[in-house]
Amino acid sequence: MSQIAPDPVRAEYARLSYQYDRRWSFYVSRSVEETLRRVSVQPSDRVLDIGCGTGALLRSLRQRHPRIELTGVDASAEMLAIAAEKLGQGARLCLASAQRLPVRDEVFDLVISTSALHYFRDPTRALAEMKRVVRPQGRIAITDWCRDFWTGRLLDRLLCRFNAAHYRAYTLAQCAEMLQRAGLHPELLERYKIDWLWGLMTVVAVKTPA
Numbered sequence: 001m002s003q004i005a006p007d008p009v010r011a012e013y014a015r016l017s018y019q020y021d022r023r024w025s026f027y028v029s030r031s032v033e034e035t036l037r038r039v040s041v042q043p044s045d046r047v048l049d050i051g052c053g054t055g056a057l058l059r060s061l062r063q064r065h066p067r068i069e070l071t072g073v074d075a076s077a078e079m080l081a082i083a084a085e086k087l088g089q090g091a092r093l094c095l096a097s098a099q100r101l102p103v104r105d106e107v108f109d110l111v112i113s114t115s116a117l118h119y120f121r122d123p124t125r126a127l128a129e130m131k132r133v134v135r136p137q138g139r140i141a142i143t144d145w146c147r148d149f150w151t152g153r154l155l156d157r158l159l160c161r162f163n164a165a166h167y168r169a170y171t172l173a174q175c176a177e178m179l180q181r182a183g184l185h186p187e188l189l190e191r192y193k194i195d196w197l198w199g200l201m202t203v204v205a206v207k208t209p210a
């Protein structure tokens with residue numbers, strides 16, 4: 001199991017899963033909505049959601065495009081169980097690490113990840129995996145809260161100190177640089193607030209043929 005994700009992340013979400021949708025409803029609905037406003041999704045797309053959690057983004061995509069092909073990956077069995085209840089047969093769900101996706105090369109048109117990047121112990125490896133599984137000219141969209149706002153910097157410092165599941169938060173520039181180093185080409189870079197506390201960033205990058 002240690003290959004799936006570090007124990008603290010799995011322990012955190014085993015504990016949080018039952019209250020996640022209720023407790024984080026505002027944050028999740030706004031972050032999903034803001035992400036989907038910034039990336040164009042076609043009804044025929046094959047979409048992979050990494051760190052899909054309880055399936056909010058997948059469900060939103062299913063409502064918009066009933067025939068879309070959806071896959072979700074998460075390290076927490078408890079979060080996936082809730083996603084499975086919500087989505088039924090509407091998505092393929094896999095217990096796996098972002099750093100080791102159980103997926104063939106170049107099968108997805110779009111790879112999305114919302115609010116999971118700050119947990120990844122090896123973000124370089126996770127981005128290399130995203131690049132591997134997306135098709136040429138396919139897109140990768142990442143949203144997370146960020147260090148560009150004082151609230152995000154404070155939260156990052158507190159969580160680094162007191163929350164074993166947390167790894168690190170990034171600025172928009174750091175995130176864009178990681179994507180570029182992975183050989184991806186950012187075409188949209190935005191940071192924005194959804195309330196006084198949460199400052200988010202969304203980066204959409206394209207995989208151009210080597």
Ligand SMILES: C[S@@+](CC[C@H](N)C(=O)[O-])C[C@H]1O[C@@H](n2cnc3c(N)ncnc32)[C@H](O)[C@@H]1O
Pocket residue numbers: 004005006009010013028031050051052053054055056057073074075076079096097098099113114115116119120121
């Ligand atoms: C804050 S939740 C976000 C869930 C969902 N994307 C959303 O927007 O509501 C973070 C999720 O990332 C997952 N996660 C963290 N590290 C992971 C990793 N290395 N591989 C796969 N999933 C991971 C957690 O299990 C958790 O479900």
